Amino acid sequence: MGSAAVTAPLLEMSGIVKTFPGVRALDGVSFAVERGEVHALVGENGAGKSTLMKILAGADRADAGTIAVDGTPVSIDGPRAAELLGIGMIYQEFNLVPELGAIENIVLGVEPARGPFLDRRGAAALASTVLSELGVALPLDVPARRLPVAHQQMIEICKALVRKARLIVMDEPTASLSDRETDALFALIARLRAQGVAFVYISHRLEELPRVADRITVLRDGRAVGTRAAADLPQNELIRLMVGRPLDAHFPDLPAVAADAPVVLRVRGLRSGDLVHDVDLTVHAGEVVGLAGLVGAGRTEIVRAIAGADVPRAGEVAVDGARVVVRDPRSAIAAGVVLITEDRKAQGLVLGMSVRENTTLAHLDAYERGGFVDRSAEIRVTAQEIADLRIRTPGPEQTVRNLSGGNQQKVVLAKWLIGVARVFLFDEPTRGIDVGAKAEIYTLMLELLRNGAAIVMVSSELPEVLGMSHRVLVVRGGGIVAEFARADATPDKVIAAATGVAA
Amino acid sequence: MAEPRGPEPRGPEPREAEPSVAEPSEVKRAIEQDAEAARASAGRAGWMRTPAIVVGLIALVVLVNSFTNGHFLTPGNLTNVLRQITYNAILAVGQTFVIITAGIDLSVGSMIELTGVVMATFANAMPFGGLGLIVATLAVGLAVGCFAGLVNALPVVRLNLPPFITTLAMMLMARGLAFKIAHGQPVPLRSDAFETIGTGYVLSGVLQPIGLPGIPVAVLWMLTIVVVFGVLLARTRFGRYVYAIGGNEEAARLAGIAVARTKTLVYVISGGCAAVAGMLLMARFSSGSPQTGIGTELQSIAAVVVGGTSLMGGRGAIVGTFLGALLIGVLNNVMDLIDIESYTQEIVLGAVILLAVILDELRKRYLARQR
Numbered sequence: 001m002g003s004a005a006v007t008a009p010l011l012e013m014s015g016i017v018k019t020f021p022g023v024r025a026l027d028g029v030s031f032a033v034e035r036g037e038v039h040a041l042v043g044e045n046g047a048g049k050s051t052l053m054k055i056l057a058g059a060d061r062a063d064a065g066t067i068a069v070d071g072t073p074v075s076i077d078g079p080r081a082a083e084l085l086g087i088g089m090i091y092q093e094f095n096l097v098p099e100l101g102a103i104e105n106i107v108l109g110v111e112p113a114r115g116p117f118l119d120r121r122g123a124a125a126l127a128s129t130v131l132s133e134l135g136v137a138l139p140l141d142v143p144a145r146r147l148p149v150a151h152q153q154m155i156e157i158c159k160a161l162v163r164k165a166r167l168i169v170m171d172e173p174t175a176s177l178s179d180r181e182t183d184a185l186f187a188l189i190a191r192l193r194a195q196g197v198a199f200v201y202i203s204h205r206l207e208e209l210p211r212v213a214d215r216i217t218v219l220r221d222g223r224a225v226g227t228r229a230a231a232d233l234p235q236n237e238l239i240r241l242m243v244g245r246p247l248d249a250h251f252p253d254l255p256a257v258a259a260d261a262p263v264v265l266r267v268r269g270l271r272s273g274d275l276v277h278d279v280d281l282t283v284h285a286g287e288v289v290g291l292a293g294l295v296g297a298g299r300t301e302i303v304r305a306i307a308g309a310d311v312p313r314a315g316e317v318a319v320d321g322a323r324v325v326v327r328d329p330r331s332a333i334a335a336g337v338v339l340i341t342e343d344r345k346a347q348g349l350v351l352g353m354s355v356r357e358n359t360t361l362a363h364l365d366a367y368e369r370g371g372f373v374d375r376s377a378e379i380r381v382t383a384q385e386i387a388d389l390r391i392r393t394p395g396p397e398q399t400v401r402n403l404s405g406g407n408q409q410k411v412v413l414a415k416w417l418i419g420v421a422r423v424f425l426f427d428e429p430t431r432g433i434d435v436g437a438k439a440e441i442y443t444l445m446l447e448l449l450r451n452g453a454a455i456v457m458v459s460s461e462l463p464e465v466l467g468m469s470h471r472v473l474v475v476r477g478g479g480i481v482a483e484f485a486r487a488d489a490t491p492d493k494v495i496a497a498a499t500g501v502a503a
Numbered sequence: 504m505a506e507p508r509g510p511e512p513r514g515p516e517p518r519e520a521e522p523s524v525a526e527p528s529e530v531k532r533a534i535e536q537d538a539e540a541a542r543a544s545a546g547r548a549g550w551m552r553t554p555a556i557v558v559g560l561i562a563l564v565v566l567v568n569s570f571t572n573g574h575f576l577t578p579g580n581l582t583n584v585l586r587q588i589t590y591n592a593i594l595a596v597g598q599t600f601v602i603i604t605a606g607i608d609l610s611v612g613s614m615i616e617l618t619g620v621v622m623a624t625f626a627n628a629m630p631f632g633g634l635g636l637i638v639a640t641l642a643v644g645l646a647v648g649c650f651a652g653l654v655n656a657l658p659v660v661r662l663n664l665p666p667f668i669t670t671l672a673m674m675l676m677a678r679g680l681a682f683k684i685a686h687g688q689p690v691p692l693r694s695d696a697f698e699t700i701g702t703g704y705v706l707s708g709v710l711q712p713i714g715l716p717g718i719p720v721a722v723l724w725m726l727t728i729v730v731v732f733g734v735l736l737a738r739t740r741f742g743r744y745v746y747a748i749g750g751n752e753e754a755a756r757l758a759g760i761a762v763a764r765t766k767t768l769v770y771v772i773s774g775g776c777a778a779v780a781g782m783l784l785m786a787r788f789s790s791g792s793p794q795t796g797i798g799t800e801l802q803s804i805a806a807v808v809v810g811g812t813s814l815m816g817g818r819g820a821i822v823g824t825f826l827g828a829l830l831i832g833v834l835n836n837v838m839d840l841i842d843i844e845s846y847t848q849e850i851v852l853g854a855v856i857l858l859a860v861i862l863d864e865l866r867k868r869y870l871a872r873q874r
Contacts, residue, residue, distance in 0.1 A: 309757055333759040347757055350750035352817045361747055362758040364740045372738045415758065 008071025010035045010198050011167055016065035018051050025051040027222040033167060038189060038199040040209050043219035044242055044462060049202050053169050057089040058082040088160025088168045094152050098145035102138045103127040106158045130158045134188055150181040169200040175296050186212050204294045206235055206499045218242055235501050243462060243491040251467030252442050261285045264454035265423045270315030272305035275478035283454035290469030291458045293498045298478035299458040300342055303425040307339035308332035319422055336422035340412055340429060348412040349400050356382040356396040359414045385414035390440060406437025424448055426457040442468060462491055474498050571840040578715040588832035589725040590780045592825055594799060595806035596732045597776030599824045600769040602807050604749045605816025606666040611777040611803055612796035613678035614651055618644040618781035620681045623690040623791030636696045644778040651677060652774025660763040681793035689792035701786030721783045733821035745769060749816030806831055809859040
C-alpha cells in the first residue's frame with residue numbers, strides 16, 4: 001500500500017445518489033469507514049441504509065458518486081467485485097445452505113480442491129483456522145438449518161473472513177439474538193476490530209450502539225445528517241437526528257372519534273406463535289389504532305392472529321360485542337375482520353389473475369347466479385371500484401401483475417371494500433407506493449371510518465403512524481408496551497418505547 | 504389469470520391394450536395445435552391469438568392429407584382419431600384440474616386399471632344386466648376412483664406433502680391391487696350390457712349417407728365430460744378457486760377460500776375421471792385389465808401441458824387440454840397412416856411435446872416484453 005493508503009480511510013463513499021421511480025433514495029450521501037472501526041449506520045425505515053449498503057455490496061449501482069477503497073477509486077459492479085475488495089455483507093436473512101454443515105458453508109465457493117476433488121481436510125483446516133481465530137466453537141457436522149441463529153451468524157462472519165474481508169457489513173445482527181448471544185457477538189466484533197477488521201453496523205436498537213460502535217452516522221430521507229462519535233451522542237440527540245423533520249403535512253385531518261362510539265373490535269389475551277403474548281386491544285367505530293414498533297417486534301404477527309392468517313393459540317376476539325372463534329381467515333372474514341397484508345404480491349393478490357378476478361375473489365359467492373359466476377356483475381363492480389379508487393388500469397381484465405405497486409395495492413383494497421367488513425387490519429398499507437397513491441389510500445381509510453369501520457394500522461413509517469392514528473400502541477417483544485393518545489404521541493416517545501430506551 | 508386455455512395433449516390413451524398399432528397421428532397438425540393452444544392460453548395480445556394458428560393448422564392438415572394420399576381427411580379416420588383419444592382426453596380433463604392447482608396426479612394410469620378390474624369383477628357378480636348393471640357398475644367404479652383421489656389429497660392438504668409422492672404411492676398401490684384382484688389376468692366381462700358403450704354408434708342413420716358409421720358412444724362420453732368439466736372450470740366459483748389456489752395459494756387462503764376442500768375435490772375429480780376412462784376401456788375390450796394403464800398418466804400430463812396449462816399452476820383450460828389430446832392423437836394417427844414405425848413415433852411425440860412447451864415459453868416471454 002502506498003502512503004495514500006495509510007492516510008486514506010478504508011472506505012470512502014462520496015456523493016452517492018440513487019433514484020428509484022418516484023423516489024430519490026439516496027441524495028448525495030457521503031460515508032467513510034476507518035480501518036478497525038465499528039461504524040453504526042442508523043435511520044428510520046426508508047432513510048436509505050439498505051440502498052447504500054446494497055451499492056457497497058455490488059447488489060445495486062449508484063446513479064452518481066464515487067467509492068474509494070484505501071484511497072483508490074473503485075467500481076463495484078457486482079457482488080464478486082465487492083468480495084475482491086474485501087467487503088463482506090451479512091444480511092438479516094442469512095445466506096447459508098441449510099442442509100450443509102458449518103465447514104461446507106464457510107468454504108462455499110472457495111473450496112480448497114485437489115485436482116477435480118474437494119479437499120475435505122483442507123476445507124476443515126481452513127474453517128477451523130478461522131473459527132479458532134474467532135475463538136468460537138461450533139458443531140461442525142450439524143446442518144446449518146438446525147443451528148441456533150447465533151451460530152448461523154458466526155458462520156456468516158467466518159464466511160466473510162475466509163474471503164479476506166476487511167470490512168464487514170452487518171444488518172440488524174442482534175434482531176433475533178438473546179442478550180447473552182448479543183454479548184458474545186459484541187466480544188467477537190471487538191476482537192476482530194483489534195485485528196484491524198472494520199464493521200458497518202446497522203441497527204434499530206439504539207441502546208446497544210454505545211457498547212459496540214465507535215462512530216454513528218445518521219441517515220434521514222436519503223441524506224447523511226450527521227456523523228458523531230458514539231460516546232458523544234446521547235440517545236435523545238440521536239433520536240432527534242433520526243426523525244428531525246416536521247411530520248409531513250400530507251396526512252388528511254382525522255375526524256375525532258365520537259365520545260359514544262361503540263367498540264367494534266375487542267381483543268383480550270391474544271397469544272400467537274412464539275412471539276405474540278397477552279395482547280389486549282380495543283378499537284372503536286371510526287377509530288384508527290396505529291401499531292408502532294421495530295421490525296420483528298411482532299406487529300404483523302398480532303394483526304395476522306386477529307385475522308386468522310395465523311391461528312391464535314389463546315385469547316378472545318369480539319366484533320361488535322359478539323365473540324368470534326378465529327380458526328382461519330374464513331372465520332375472521334365471516335365475522336367482518338379483514339387483513340390487508342404487508343406483502344401484497346405474496347399474500348394479497350393472485351398476480352396472474354385479472355383485476356376483476358382479484359377484486360371478487362373473497363366475495364365470489366355474491367357474484368354467482370344459478371351456479372355460475374356472473375361475469376357481467378363482476379365487471380360492473382370492478383369497474384365501479386376502478387373508478388372509485390382511481391385504479392390506473394386499462395380495464396377490469398388487465399392482469400394485476402402488470403399494474404404498478406400503488407395500483408396493485410388499490411386492487412387489494414377493492415377486494416375487501418366490496419364486502420361488508422367491520423374491522424380493517426392494514427399491515428404497512430403504503431409501503432413501496434408513491435406519494436399520490438398514499439394520499440388516496442389515506443382518503444379511503446377516512447371513508448371507511450365515516451362508515452363506522454374500525455382500523456388497525458401497522459406501519460414502520462413513524463410519520464404515518466403518528467399522522468394517521470387516533471391512538472398509537474407500541475409493540476416490543478410481541479407485547480404492547482406503551483399506549484399514547486394522538487396528542488401525546490411524539491416521535492421521540494414512540495421510538496424510545498419501541499427501542500426500550502428510557503426517554 | 505385471464506383465461507387459461509390450452510390444448511391438452513392426448514394423455515394416456517390406452518391404446519388398445521390389445522395388440523395395437525400405434526395410433527396414427529399427424530405431426531404437423533399436432534405442432535400447430537400446440538402453438539395454437541399456447542397462443543390461446545396466452546390471454547391478451549392479438550396477433551398471437553387463435554386465428555393465425557387456426558389458419559396454420561388448416562394448412563398443415565391439408566399438407567398432411569396430401570402425404571397420406573387423402574387417407575387422413577376421411578370421416579372414418581377422423582372418427583377413429585376421436586375414438587382413440589377418448590381415454591386420454593378424459594384422464595387429461597381430471598389432470599388439468601390437478602395441475603392448475605400446481606399439483607400432479609401420477610395415479611390416474613393405474614386407477615384406470617384398478618377401476619376396470621373392480622368394475623368387471625363387480626359386474627360379473629351381479630345377477631342382473633341392462634342399464635341397471637351399467638349404472639351400478641359405474642357407481643362402484645366412481646366410488647373407487649373418487650376414494651383413491653381422496654386418499655391422494657388428504658396428505659397433500661393436511662400435511663402439505665408433495666402430490667408427486669402421494670399419487671406415486673397411489674399409482675403403485677392401485678396397480679398392485681388391480682393385479683391381485685385380477686390374479687394377473689384380464690377379467691372378461693360376462694354381461695353384454697356394455698357392448699353399446701364400448702363399440703356402439705349414435706346417429707348412424709343420419710351420418711351413414713356421408714360415409715360415417717356414426718358417432719362412437721365413447722366419444723359422446725368424452726365430449727360430455729369435456730364440456731361439463733370445461734364449464735365447471737371456466738364458469739363456476741369452484742373453478743375460479745382452482746385457478747386462485749394454483750396462482751397464489753396463500754392469497755387464496757387469506758381471501759377466505761376453503762383451500763383444503765377445493766384441493767381435495769380436485770383430486771377426487773381426477774380419480775372420478777380415471778374411473779370413467781376405466782369404464783369405457785373395459786367396455787371397449789369387454790374386460791377389465793390390470794395392464795392397460797401403464798404410461799397413460801404421463802400421456803395425460805403431456806396432453807395437459809401441450810394444451811398450454813402451466814405445471815406451475817394457475818393457468819390452463821379444458822379446451823386447451825382437449826386440443827392437446829387431439830393434437831397428440833392426430834399425430835399418432837398420421838404417423839400410422841404414413842407408416843412411421845412405432846419407435847420413431849415415440850421420438851416424434853417426445854419432440855413435439857418439447858417443442859410445444861418451448862413455444863409456449865417463448866410466447867410468454869414475448870407477451871411479457873410487450874408490456
